[in-house]
Every structure is written in structure tokens, then in C-alpha cells.
Amino acid sequence: TVPKAIIGLEFSDNDLPAFDSEIIINNKKVGIIKSGTFSPNLQKFIALAYLTKEYRKPGEVIEFAIEEKHYKAIVKLLPFYHPPTPQEIAKKLYDKALEVFAENKEEDAVNLLQQAITEKPDFTDAYESLGVILSRLEKYHQAIEVMTKLAEIAPEEPMARTNLSVFYMKIGNKEEAEAQMAKANALRFTQSMKEGQAKKALEAKKQEELAAIKERLEMFKEVLETEDPDDLIANYGLGKSYFDLQLYHESIPFFQKAIEIKKDYSMAYLFLGKSLEFINEKDKAKDVFKNGIIVASQKGDLMPLKEMERRKLELEKK
Numbered sequence: 001t002v003p004k005a006i007i008g009l010e011f012s013d014n015d016l017p018a019f020d021s022e023i024i025i026n027n028k029k030v031g032i033i034k035s036g037t038f039s040p041n042l043q044k045f046i047a048l049a050y051l052t053k054e055y056r057k058p059g060e061v062i063e064f065a066i067e068e069k070h071y072k073a074i075v076k077l078l079p080f081y082h083p084p085t086p087q088e089i090a091k092k093l094y095d096k097a098l099e100v101f102a103e104n105k106e107e108d109a110v111n112l113l114q115q116a117i118t119e120k121p122d123f124t125d126a127y128e129s130l131g132v133i134l135s136r137l138e139k140y141h142q143a144i145e146v147m148t149k150l151a152e153i154a155p156e157e158p159m160a161r162t163n164l165s166v167f168y169m170k171i172g173n174k175e176e177a178e179a180q181m182a183k184a185n186a187l188r189f190t191q192s193m194k195e196g197q198a199k200k201a202l203e204a205k206k207q208e209e210l211a212a213i214k215e216r217l218e219m220f221k222e223v224l225e226t227e228d229p230d231d232l233i234a235n236y237g238l239g240k241s242y243f244d245l246q247l248y249h250e251s252i253p254f255f256q257k258a259i260e261i262k263k264d265y266s267m268a269y270l271f272l273g274k275s276l277e278f279i280n281e282k283d284k285a286k287d288v289f290k291n292g293i294i295v296a297s298q299k300g301d302l303m304p305l306k307e308m309e310r311r312k313l314e315l316e317k318k
Helices: 086-102 106-119 124-136 140-153 158-170 174-226 232-244 248-261 266-278 282-299 302-317
Strands: 004-011 022-025 028-039 044-052 061-066 069-076
Touching: 004 028, 022 061, 044 069, 086 106, 086 124, 106 124, 124 140, 124 158, 140 158, 158 174, 174 232, 232 248, 232 266, 248 266, 266 282, 266 302, 282 302
Parallel strands: none
Antiparallel strands: 004 044, 004 069, 022 028, 028 044, 061 069
């Protein structure tokens, strides 16, 4: 574990310590303030600081004094602010469009769907909904433009061709309508054949993976039963095997045992939290992710740290 590492501080008061100020707690130097500013998004003063391991606990409150001035700050993982992704913005606009469409506000729905497509240019559901709404407004030429674009983005999907057939028929172009319907039927046939082949291949691969998982499961069981019930790798491995079989209730005690054996086992925290999440124990999952984030942050285990942080944020949004 790195003795000192960079982490964020979010201050309760409307003030910042001077840069390069030492953080002294219980007469011991535990860190140093490196930079800071006011965040318009958070409406808080924030700073970057080097902190020792025992104080790098996200969510913990630390208090210290610098030049006789008292400061109180929350330890934060970086980055401080997680802006919504274009995909998240597009999905929100799409959902709102469906809401206003249900209220018979077609023009508002069209505007929202166009914004969603701007954020996510390959948003197929938004194109399809936009085309259908435009057709309801009898704007068939615009609807055709939208569905033609959808056909370019998703050339193997028949629905765009089916809609194009309907729209061309509406403007009296029977020849093009029949051509688009023929393409739609051909795509459905091809899609059906591919789905059948893919399903067989997927099933064969699934059976191979299941056999391998069950073989590992029996191996780890044997280690725990005949050699050492406190074997770290066997406990984690058995929990992971049950997890891979989607037997989440069965996986939980083994991940818990792995953490009991090795308090800073970041991956065990990650999969314990996921197991609890998948059996709908969301509050317990959030607590596990919170503790796991602290452990992974102190160790510098970036992969489990980032995934636990992401899953915790998603659970808090629900």
C-alpha cells in the first residue's frame, strides 16, 4: 500500500486552507493540502490532498486545525463530480419523450427524441419512436428520412424496413413500399436463421463453461472439507463458483469467510456486494461496497475500486 496518496477533500465551511499546508491530527502529520478551489457543480470548496493510509477512507469526516483555524472535511474519491454520460442523457430524454407522447404532446415528444439522437447518434429506439410519431403527425417524408437513417444504423433489423414500407404506401409510392417490405421479409428470414445458429452455439459454450465451473466448485469443496476450512483461495474460489452459477445465496457465506480471513480482500468485497445486490438486499450491498471502497482505496486496487464505486452510485440512484 502506498504510504501517502492523492485523494479529495470536500469542506463544510466556505474556506480553504493555504496550499502546501500540513494536516496535523492528534499531533501527527497525516497529510498535506496540494490545491483547491470552489466547485460550482457541488457548491462546495474542494481540495486535493496527500493523506496517509489510515485517513484515506472515502466518506469519513476528518477535522484538523491550520494556523489556529479549524477545518472539517469529507474524504472523497476522485473525481469529485460524475457528470451524466451522453448515453444517460439520451435515455433520460427518451423516457421523457415517451411520457409527453402519452399525454398527446406529439410535437414535444419529437423535440425530445431529436435531442436524444443528438446525444446518442446510434440510439435505435429513439429513431424508431421518432419515425412513428412523425407518421402520426402525417409528416411522412420526414418519417421516411428518419427510418432510412435507422436502416443505415441497424441494417440487419427488419423493423425499419417494415415502417418504411408503411410510410411509402402513405405517400402513394406503392413500388417502393413493396420493395421495402420484401427487404423486411428477407431480413426476418436471415435473422431467424442466424438466431437459431447462434442459440445452438451459445448453448454449447454455456454447457462447456458450466462443466468447468462445476469442476472447480468440487475441487474447492474438497480443499475446504479435507484440508483447510480457512483456506483463503478455496473460500473465495467456491464463492465465485457459486456466483458464476448464479447461486448467489450460496456464494455469500464464502465471500464473507474470505473477508474474515483477509480483511483487505478487495475482490471478495466486490463479489459479496454483487451477490447481495442480485438477491435484492440492496442496503446490505451498499454497506459492503462502502467498506470495500475504503479497503480498495487504501490498497490502490483500482479495478474493484472503480466497479464498487459505480455500483454503489447506481444503487443510491434507485
